[in-house]
Amino acid sequence: MQGDFGVETHTSGRLTTLTVTGELDLVSSPVLEREIERANGLDTDLILLDLRGLEFMDSTGLHLLVKAHQSAEQAGHRLALTKGSEQVQRLLDLTGVGELVRIVESPEELLDSDHGP
């Protein structure tokens, strides 16, 4: 049972975006984990987890984000997140994970800063 959970992967140039929607929890975390592993195998510089459509995340999801950060570094990629719901952001702030991973407001902000001076 995945419920309303969804993840879509899109690659454009050197950026691979995983758009995550619904609830990231015990049930759905394995699905996202597989997609992140797949993205790590791509010829890409930057992996963006777009969490703007993520309504809820528990510690299972949090653990997965930390693991994704570590595995991206090992694969020679950079990982970034876009902000999720207030619940998601509160969880990231409370646990300090928000300081570990780069968080942007939107994919455009990430692309702008990447092409900046």
Next chain:
Amino acid sequence: MSGEIDSPRVRLELTSRPEAARLVRGMSSGAGEALGFDPELLSDVNTAVSEACNNVIQHAYSDQPGPFSVEFAVTAAGLEVQVRDYGLGIRQAAPDHDGLKVGLALMSALADRAEFIRATDGGTEVRLCFRAAAGAQPAAEPASGCASDPPQVWQARVPTGVSGDVVLTVSPVELLAPVLGRIGRALAPSAGFSLDRCADVYLVTDALGAHAERAAESTSICVALGAYDQLLEFAVSPLRAGTSRRLDDRTPGPGPEPLASLTDELTVSDVNGHELLRVAMRDHRRS
């Protein structure tokens, strides 16, 4: 019914399968919204309660899923949540598990008080108290929810004839529609329902809630839910004798669509002098 109290209470008995935390969040969200909780508080409650449920699902039972219950009680002192299992006990199960540590830390950070109690008859009881919920619902009872004393025991007895993987008890009955709707919607994917049919679940739970408000035998009501292959079942009890037979009428009227038209099966049986209403809905679009 003896043991009933005026302050709102909601109890869910279920099995520690991975999807159980979603059902509990459905209960929490439905009750919290109906009782007017602040959205930020409700978000914290959902997060903390999910962690308590995750601990049960992952650690309480070693070989196979086991029973657990979650109870919400709102009093003048706040919201108290109890999550109770009958398994190994948290610390014996996985004392060094990282996820367990993070979950316990989150519960402690989000709740005003978090207690982890090793029950004398086995298993673990987690008590989470949220004082900010106080005042969301006036309570006639003395404050017990966030007091240091053990909470008042609610005699949430499941009526004869009501059984299932998921059993919901609410008091007052007015809480049934919002809480059952969210739980039913969270359970529908387990039955393989299409998105369209998932949306129909709210129509059925609203109709069941409205009927329960008219026909409940007391101030509390119990519903057992079952999810099978393209089938969702609800069994509602105790209802006053003679109140549910007319629900079988499919004649459209000026009001909401009749319950019999929304569901595929509707049966009423007499159990110990009260009525037990069973309805089933299928997803024909997938067959």
